[in-house]
Amino acid sequence: MKSTLLYALVGMLLCGLLCAVSGLAATGQGPAEVKLDRLANLFDAVNFDHAAHVEIAGDCATCHHHTTGDGAGGERCGRCHAQSPKSANVACQSCHEADPFSAAQLEREESDRYQYHIDKPGLKAAYHWNCLGCHEASGGPVGCEDCHARNKTGEAFYHSGAFAPTATAPHAH
Amino acid sequence: MSGISRRRFLAGSIAGCAATTLCGTKQAFAAGSFTGYPEGMGVLVDLTRCIGCRSCEAACNKEQNLPAPAKPFDDLSVFDETFHGGTQKRRPDETAYTVVNRYQPEGGGKPIYRKIQCNHCAEPACLTSCFVNAYTKTQEGAVVYNDKVCVGCRTCMVACPFNVPAFKYSSAFDAKIMKCIFCHETRLKQGRPPACVEICPQQALTFGKRKEMIKIAHQRIQNEPGRYIDHLYGEKELGGTGWMYLSAVPFEQAGFDVTVQNEPILNNVKDFLSTVPMVLAIWPALFTGFHLLATNKGGHGHDDDHAGGDAAAHGEEDDKS
Numbered sequence: 001m002k003s004t005l006l007y008a009l010v011g012m013l014l015c016g017l018l019c020a021v022s023g024l025a026a027t028g029q030g031p032a033e034v035k036l037d038r039l040a041n042l043f044d045a046v047n048f049d050h051a052a053h054v055e056i057a058g059d060c061a062t063c064h065h066h067t068t069g070d071g072a073g074g075e076r077c078g079r080c081h082a083q084s085p086k087s088a089n090v091a092c093q094s095c096h097e098a099d100p101f102s103a104a105q106l107e108r109e110e111s112d113r114y115q116y117h118i119d120k121p122g123l124k125a126a127y128h129w130n131c132l133g134c135h136e137a138s139g140g141p142v143g144c145e146d147c148h149a150r151n152k153t154g155e156a157f158y159h160s161g162a163f164a165p166t167a168t169a170p171h172a173h
Numbered sequence: 174m175s176g177i178s179r180r181r182f183l184a185g186s187i188a189g190c191a192a193t194t195l196c197g198t199k200q201a202f203a204a205g206s207f208t209g210y211p212e213g214m215g216v217l218v219d220l221t222r223c224i225g226c227r228s229c230e231a232a233c234n235k236e237q238n239l240p241a242p243a244k245p246f247d248d249l250s251v252f253d254e255t256f257h258g259g260t261q262k263r264r265p266d267e268t269a270y271t272v273v274n275r276y277q278p279e280g281g282g283k284p285i286y287r288k289i290q291c292n293h294c295a296e297p298a299c300l301t302s303c304f305v306n307a308y309t310k311t312q313e314g315a316v317v318y319n320d321k322v323c324v325g326c327r328t329c330m331v332a333c334p335f336n337v338p339a340f341k342y343s344s345a346f347d348a349k350i351m352k353c354i355f356c357h358e359t360r361l362k363q364g365r366p367p368a369c370v371e372i373c374p375q376q377a378l379t380f381g382k383r384k385e386m387i388k389i390a391h392q393r394i395q396n397e398p399g400r401y402i403d404h405l406y407g408e409k410e411l412g413g414t415g416w417m418y419l420s421a422v423p424f425e426q427a428g429f430d431v432t433v434q435n436e437p438i439l440n441n442v443k444d445f446l447s448t449v450p451m452v453l454a455i456w457p458a459l460f461t462g463f464h465l466l467a468t469n470k471g472g473h474g475h476d477d478d479h480a481g482g483d484a485a486a487h488g489e490e491d492d493k494s
Contacts, residue, residue: 076396100376101365101366101370101371101379101380101381102364102365103363103364103365106364106380106381106382106385109381109385110382110385118385118388118389118392119379119389119392119393121376122376124373124374124376125222125373125374125375125376128374128375129375132224132375144226144247157231157232157235157246158228158231158245158246158247159231159234159241159242159245159246160245160246160247160248161245163245164245165241165242165243165244165245
């Protein structure tokens with residue numbers, strides 16, 4: 001019952017509060033900061049410093065693929081997307097599903113026989129691949145809590161911190 | 174005394190044998206061609222994506238109301254745990270339906286993390302080995318277990334080629350096998366992915382119809398041939414499993430048993446087992462016939478003569494007295 005409630009809460013958060021833009025800077029390079037609250041039930045929202053990452057990445061397409069209108073790298077994507085114009089919405093969530101394995105989503109994918117992207121990552125994976133991929137290559141932070149501050153719900157979920165097991169007997173097999 | 178006479182018991186046995194011969198062989202032949210429910214769900218586990226965060230273990234623990242772990246789920250020292258003289262890494266047990274283990278590939282490189290759980294075979298050895306039918310392969314693709322009928326014989330634990338079913342030794346008198354059930358009751362039946370899939374931050378676990386998972390897996394291999402070993406573990410192994418794996422390193426280096434056969438375990442004994450009911454039905458009739466023929470020829474007439482002679486002898490004695 002409690003877990004159902006928890007997952008319902010996650011679902012609500014997914015639907016309503018994804019990628020809420022917290023502040024738009026007049027840089028012409030998108031918002032200065034993006035609030036990512038995908039996992040806001042176990043971890044607090046991440047205040048993603050967009051402006052700083054614009055400087056590090058240099059090119060919008062590094063993260064936004066082909067949606068910012070500056071071409072797409074790679075032999076595979078470039079074949080179709082080299083000339084793709086700027087999309088109306090460049091937010092990750094506009095393409096990457098928050099709930100990629102819902103029955104409705106699976107049904108949608110199966111019914112579209114001409115869909116090429118049959119294996120598009122969900123929103124959570126899109127974030128983590130994009131962030132971790134660069135962070136690993138460039139020596140950026142890669143630990144869970146380097147980006148996500150875990151809250152009480154998260155501690156209980158991982159049986160960690162205040163909820164850590166008291167007995168430290170070795171796991172019997 | 175027992176309420177059932179020997180004659181009734183034997184008659185019942187023979188009738189039962191005849192019934193199993195008629196129905197049983199048909200089922201046995203059908204079983205050989207069963208390749209899983211076409212609309213059954215599956216999970217594609219991509220080992221190249223797993224970062225070993227153990228969130229799937231935590232999600233499983235919560236979803237299945239399993240006992241609190243010995244160590245926190247964010248404690249990565251569990252990857253160093255070994256058992257049986259260092260020969261075995263962690264495995265699912267009565268407190269955990271899934272575990273993630275770390276493997277160091279040969280020739281260095283980044284460690285590989287592998288999630289272990291029930292692979293939900295199309296034709297499960299646990300199911301076929303269970304003589305009380307405690308196991309069911311559901312049309313959604315899950316292999317589920319019913320502890321109400323389980324007698325605790327643990328044959329399924331021996332039968333499973335992946336060593337997945339675990340016995341709840343802490344309640345030995347209330348027999349219970351503990352294993353991953355694909356979140357069947359709480360999620361799969363409602364068309365939702367299992368808890369481990371939903372929590373995975375890396376989408377190392379992809380959920381969908383098994384036939385779609387096979388397509389996606391081969392597309393991944395085709396798109397990035399340098400990233401993957403050209404093999405989908407579980408596509409063919411043991412007649413096909415619901416959970417399948419992609420890897421960057423040879424599968425044996427990630428602890429997989431690569432010696433398993435492609436045929437379902439049942440096929441090893443199916444031919445033999447399908448003849449058992451036939452033997453049980455035909456042999457008694459055959460040998461009863463032999464027995465009757467043999468006894469008719471030899472002793473019958475002789476016994477009658479002998480009995481007649483005795484009666485005559487008694488008659489003579491009576492007369493004399």
